[in-house]
Amino acid sequence: MKAVVLMNMGGARNEKELKEFLFNMFMDKRIINSPVRYILAPLISNFRYKKVWKNYEKIGGSRIYKITQNLTNKLKNDNYDVLYSMRYSKPNLKDLNLDKYSEILFLPLYPHYSFTTFQSSVDEIEELNLNKPYKIIKPFYKNVKFNEIIKENILNSINDTKEWNLIFSAHGLPKSIIKKGDTYEKEINEHVNILKKLLPEFKSISLAFQSRFGPTEWLKPYLHEELKKYKNENVLIYPISFMIDNSETDLELKVEYAHLAKEIGIKNYKVVECPNDSEKTAEFLKELINESNNSKS
């Protein structure tokens, strides 16, 4: 029997899970590539989780689990089992009982490559030392079906596109990681260009980066700076880095940046849903899985 494993970052449904998530994230060499992580991971997780959980409570915890579980159920069929794993929270890949499968197809749910996301998932797969055939589906931001879903979600959120300024909000990344050869920024720019060509006319279309963390320089423009340009205007945000809604979209974009938008005097501020567990997303992923199962390498 074959298995397909959906892989995602993880998230927090309670305080304990948040502490674990933060600890595991900052212990990942793809996030902090120096032994200083052995000091920073316990420090950041211990000092941050209580304060951050107060914010997570506003959204009742992360939706990443529920949606990933629904998507997993929708993909189930007679030809292969479908499972999911989370990089920084349970179940981790090593917790799944993969021994019983003859072949495995891994599907990291990241549309773009980054050392910190896709490559970190590859690390996790390699650590399993599997002695059976397996494949890993590559980032899929160029996929036509995927981009049709994004287009549809954007257009279903508003009526007159010419009245709205569309901002693609990408999760940020430290510039130091890009300098080491991470292609994330390049792929995000390419993705924005693909989507621009598919979309009708908006008042404006731009790209900004959310979630800067710590004192170093991250990819720019920062979303909080970009928003300042739109006093008395309508702003529609599309969270371009994510397949599935999570605290970065439900809390950061829909609560925290929404609050900032109000302070700035933005007229209307809306955030588009991610592809999530819709029928169309399940169809798209089934196609991606079938293409991969039928390909040689």
Ligand SMILES: C=CC1=C(C)c2cc3[nH]c(cc4nc(cc5[nH]c(cc1n2)c(C)c5CCC(=O)O)C(CCC(=O)O)=C4C)c(C)c3C=C
């Ligand atoms: C050094 C810090 C971080 C890097 C680099 C980073 C990259 C990165 N993250 C995502 C997706 C998600 N991140 C999420 C939460 C989250 N991310 C960081 C830090 C970095 N992310 C922190 C500290 C947190 C926790 C929240 C907080 O304390 O502010 C999540 C959400 C999890 C959830 O609970 O729902 C996702 C998803 C991407 C795609 C990415 C690089 C491209």
Ligand SMILES: [Fe+2]
């Ligand atoms: Fe993050």
Ligand SMILES: [Fe+2]
């Ligand atoms: Fe964030």
